[in-house]
Amino acid sequence: MDWGLFFQCLVNGLAIGGIYAVVASGFTLVLGTMKVFNFAQGEFYMLGAFVTFGCCEVLHLHYAIALMAALGTMALLGVVLQRIIIRYTYGGFFHTVLATIAFGTIFRQTAVITFGKTDRFISPVVKGRTMMGDIMMSNDKLLLILLGVTLIALLHYFMKLKVGKAIRAVTEDQEVAGLQGINARQIFVITMALGCGLAGISGALIAPVLGATADMGHAVFVKILLVIIIGGMGSMPGALLAAFMIGMIESFGYQIVGGYNELALLCFLLPLLFLRPGGLLGRPLAIPE
């Protein structure tokens, strides 16, 4: 493998890993704070991509507005899910799992019925390509990496703010956080909005590069699970590490083993799980009874 190809793979890996990192951060935030396994996360990502498609191609709005629209609508939908369904299934981890699956399936199937199985493409946001030595990258991919990294940095800054601290306190111990005057129910709404909004905006980020399909939510959700399991349940740094790791393995694996790409990823995962069943940076998270 020559250096040109190597850097090409590196950039692809960063792009894929960045997307996984953003979606998985939202997922792990909700999992850690609310102890809710949000199976609808993948569908929020898919809907985010379709919102972007609608804004850019149907309404002909600017991409920045589309990004905000995807973030806003998905955050709103997350709050709806929390207020209408999850709130009433507290106490049953398993019930919440099935409720989020059902909620996601409704949107997924609606998307399949309305858009079919064909891809919807969005015209490039930043036209043209950038040459770096002998490697060539589309500007959209670079934009994706840039925005992805910015988002992750923003999220970490957010977790240092007062709200972020409150979220972390609730993650640690809900009752003790309550004694400090933190309203856990309010925090749950904020967490859900943030988690689902992150899924929506990452769908909006990927839309100019890969387009939007009804099936994309399902595909990304499997990867989120891998990220969560490798990184450790409910651990944000673990999720970031694992997301970029999986992105790299996917991108380099595609060059080296071709169609056996996914298989290579799983072959890597299995021994890791036997060595560290709790994930790389995770600590055991108990299912609330």
Next chain:
Amino acid sequence: MIAIIFPLLILLPFIIRNDYVLHLLIFTCMYSVLGMGFSIMWKNRLISCGQAGFFAMGAYTSALLVMKAGFSFWLALPIAGLASALLALVIFSAALRAGPLIFFGMSLVSSFIVMEVLGTVEYFGGWEGLMGIPRPQAASYVFLSKTSYYYLVMVLLLLNIVVFYALYNCRIGRAWTAIGSSVRLAEAQGINVYRYRLGASVIACFFAGVIGAFYAHYQNLLVPTTFSFLLSIYVQMFALIGGLSFFIAGPIVGAGLMVFLPELLRVTEQFQPIFHSILIILIVIFLPGGLLSAPRRFPGLSPMLRSILGKGATGG
């Protein structure tokens, strides 16, 4: 109760005489077996999200043994179950050490691995599927009609029910109940929680494998994408809709309802997932104990229901 149901089950193909309804009944039986496998793990407060993977493992093992190695179906059936059980033993012995949440994630990932392996490796038929799986034969009798398959799956289902019933009512079952009510308390009683949980998941996956072998020879065609994690989720839904605290009757009622209700209401195939989802959300919010818990939740209904269902419906 049993005296009414048992002859009814045997006579059912002669009463219905409709191949499509029989086909749905066969699927109900298969789903019931998978659902009961889920609920035996749920009894230990383990949430399995990978029953589809073990189902697929059994299906492919049996199909390949019969097609490539020339085994008879009757020998391949238990071997398929053992293969699934072995896979479960390997995966879950590692996953259970890390706790129930990792078990949940690992079961999901393992079913994904199984599907991916079956799809990418050409020997297993690839993504287009494995075609031309021979039908089971007993001496010179070949299983062709839906009726014969119905009896075969009914035997498997009854075998499953008998084994699970026996397990639930012996020392092992009581240990499982103890683990289900409180892990710490069970540990304090000297129950090896890890070992009992592992045992439960291996037994569940054995039966998932056996019924997978039946599925392979019933459909004569295996496509990897049918074993996606959506099937595992359907299995969970059967158990939930019937009632999570009814370990044997729950999955059967749930599977029957999920298979027959959309057909009765003439919901087209495209809208079926939406229909199922709405049903699940309603059940989760309004009747978290499942349909069989309705008599307990709405006491006004119960005299009527009890007279219809008899005493057997309250156990489980």
